[in-house]
Structure formats: structure tokens, C-alpha cells
Amino acid sequence: xxxxxxxxxxxxxxxxxxxxxxxxxxxxxxxxxxxxxxxxxxxxxxxxxxxxxxxxxxxxxxxxxxxxxxxxxxxxxxxxxxxxxxxxxxxxxxxxxxxxxxxxxxxxxxxxxxxxxxxxxxxxxxxxxxxxx
Numbered sequence: 195x196x197x198x199x200x201x202x203x204x205x206x207x208x209x210x211x212x213x214x215x216x217x218x219x220x221x222x223x224x225x226x227x228x229x230x231x232x233x234x235x236x237x238x239x240x241x242x243x244x245x246x247x248x249x250x251x252x253x254x255x256x257x258x259x260x261x262x263x264x265x266x267x268x269x270x271x272x273x274x275x276x277x278x279x280x281x282x283x284x285x286x287x288x289x290x291x292x293x294x295x296x297x298x299x300x301x302x303x304x305x306x307x308x309x310x311x312x313x314x315x316x317x318x319x320x321x322x323x324x325x326x327x
Contacts, residue, residue, distance in 0.1 A: 195230045195260070196325060197299050199274065200238040207239075207252065213327040214309045220279055221307075230304060231256050234262040234291055265299040273297040284306035285315040296322050 202214045236256060243249045250303055265273075273293045280287060287293050289312055296316040299306045303321040306313060316322040 195228045195303045197230050197304045197306050200235050201309040217327040229259040231259050231261045233283045234264045280315050287312045
């Protein structure tokens with residue numbers, strides 16, 4: 195299963211033509227894989243929209259895909275451990291939510307499609323599977 199990060203969904207909604215958006219659209223159009231929308235990602239996408247009407251439309255569209263909770267006590271604890279492991283290597287991840295998303299993907303063997311440099315050290319040092327375009 196592929197988790198699509200907020201960065202890619204936002205670019206998709208803005209009709210940007212980044213390599214990640216092109217990859218996402220190819221996956222959707224050709225049904226190349228199942229997509230998963232994490233609850234944290236759903237929240238980030240929806241809070242960035244300007245109206246309830248727009249948020250309702252986008253939420254309906256995202257709910258076409260599997261929506262799952264991403265954080266439980268075990269994931270929270272492992273995310274903190276992963277953060278410390280990266281920090282011990284001199285890497286500081288800027289956003290806690292990215293640590294949670296990355297750890298969820300690692301723990302559940304999901305690949306991540308993203309456009310956010312915070313995930314690069316997770317791929318390099320923690321084994322996060324990333325979709326390269």
C-alpha cells in the first residue's frame with residue numbers, strides 16, 4: 195500500500211505538475227496500487243482549505259481511498275525513538291507529524307510518496323520505503 199503525504203495531495207489540489215503529482219495521478223489513473231490516506235494527512239490537507247464547502251468536497255474525494263488511524267501508543271513511542279536515533283546522527287526532523295507518518299509507514303511496510311525533505315533521513319537511516327518517480 196502507498197501512503198501519499200500531505201505535500202503531494204496539496205500540490206495535486208493546486209494542480210501543480212511536480213514529479214510526485216504526476217506519479218500520484220499515474221497510480222490513480224492506472225490503478226497501479228492501493229492508496230492509503232492517514233488520518234493525520236487527512237487533517238493536514240483539510241485544515242489548509244479555505245472553506246467548509248471545499249473541505250467537504252476534498253474529504254469526499256480522499257475517502258475514496260482507505261483512511262486509517264496512524265498513531266497509537268506504540269507508534270508514538272517508536273516515533274520518539276526514531277527521532278532520537280536520527281538526532282544522534284546529527285539529523286533533526288523539523289516536524290513531529292512527519293516522524294509519526296514515517297514511523298507508521300515503516301512499522302506497517304507501506305511505501306511513502308512525498309515531497310518533503312524531512313523524510314529523506316528516515317529513508318536513509320531508518321529504512322523508510324519511498325516511491326521514487
